Amino acid sequence: MAQEPMKVVATTGMIADAARQVGGDQVKVKGLMGPGVDPHAYRQTRSDIVAMTRADLVLWHGLYLEAQMEDFFHDLERKRNVVAVADGLPRDVLRGHDSYADKFDPHVWMTPVLWKQMVRQVQKALTDTRPESAEFFAANADAHLADLDRLIAYGTETLASVPVSNKVLVTAHDAFGYFGRDFGFEVLGIQGISTQSEAGLNRISELVDMLADRKISAVFVESSVSDRSIRALIEGAASKGHEVKIGGELFSDAMGADGTYEGTYLGMLDHNMTTIAGALGAEVPERGMDGKLSAGF
Template identity: 65%
Template structure:
């Protein structure tokens, strides 16, 4: 759905958007596209913010289109936070248009280009899945902090203190994931999943990452691609592949069947959170829980040593 600036202005009048932005409200009203961004905004804002995530568990941001309810929420919001880097491909035109009139920030696009991975699907663009590396995501968290402080400068000190505490937790997460993933034998460090969401993960932890589909879930895997990957599974003696919560498992199961036909047994090593977190109110429904779960699942499936409950076991 695409709206012109004139239509956006009309909608703003319909919902009676105040001219005072955050100053007219006690709590900063934030709309975030993804759960990962929303989770960071809540950690930074605490009781000073109300945060709504447009995309919940199992939702694919590559294909998501804004609804009328989403449009109303974003027009009413004091601040709209989106990932950028073409993650929200179907929403990009709308978000850029909306940003001409109000605070709309693509929080991943301020990360230096030398830290980004190029996209094989889209020439001149970058892989948007920065959250797969906690150290890179910490940079995005600071961009979220700065965007919030820009809109609500009277709360900048509180946002800064909360962000510092949260980044410290992300540093703990990075240490845990590095330790548990390094327990996997070097020859077994191959992560094969539904689509290329894990390239930053591979760079951070020294894993070969293979997606059946490309960076965007909109790309399709043909029979030739499946056949090539079956040959790879056999040649490298890979015994486990992974499904994702926000992507159909159809291609993964086709790959397993193809390997079986070639006389090679492959199992599903577990379910990974790629483009969306777990259910609200659960540990996996937080960014830290999402990445902890992924690292623990991958390590256990590929022959490493991992606590049954991941990092939670080390904290209890």
């Protein structure tokens, strides 16, 4: 008799996608945070609590991403099978946090180089929960990692063709540090690593001056963060006689709509890489790495 699928609950869409990729038909995954949801500010709902207490495995990100839920998870792990996936990453690959000396930048999904290690952590959590399916999980993980290697190769080639003077990525909050580190971009966020940090007038003024002085022509909005501060940058630059456009909307802390290519990790990063490269002066494939992106460039 075939086993029932494991009930897995994951906080972010990115971790939910990794669990589906590795778990295949052995898992039934519920993601708590859908498109456009900001994990920095998210609080568990009553239905979330019910789902997690009934799950065979609960996967949360860690690294202070789900700051409002940390106490809940630490309490839950004393009673249930709970894994903070990013806590398994070696500390020497992580960026320091801008506001907390003992914390790290949680946005490790922004580069598939690091995300490969997260997939292995998800594989381990699934295998520890259902050891008899270890070979099945390993084969699925290997196949997904091969796709991530293709994504790395695509991103490396596409982003390398952005003119050096244009390799400045200005976004609503500092979510793209790992992306910048791996692909050679200077990254400037209006807010800090957490969207809970304040975007001060001084910071906006500094960035307006920088945009005008360096003739940067494009900035980016994020799907899970208000565009108010980005629009303030554009208006400020215009007051100095410098035109700045919105280069596109990037997926930062949440993926695209469920059931779409952008609603997968591969699609999320393909969209970001293609959007950034295209807006900053590179020639890009009209619909990304595999021709699957919803919008053309």
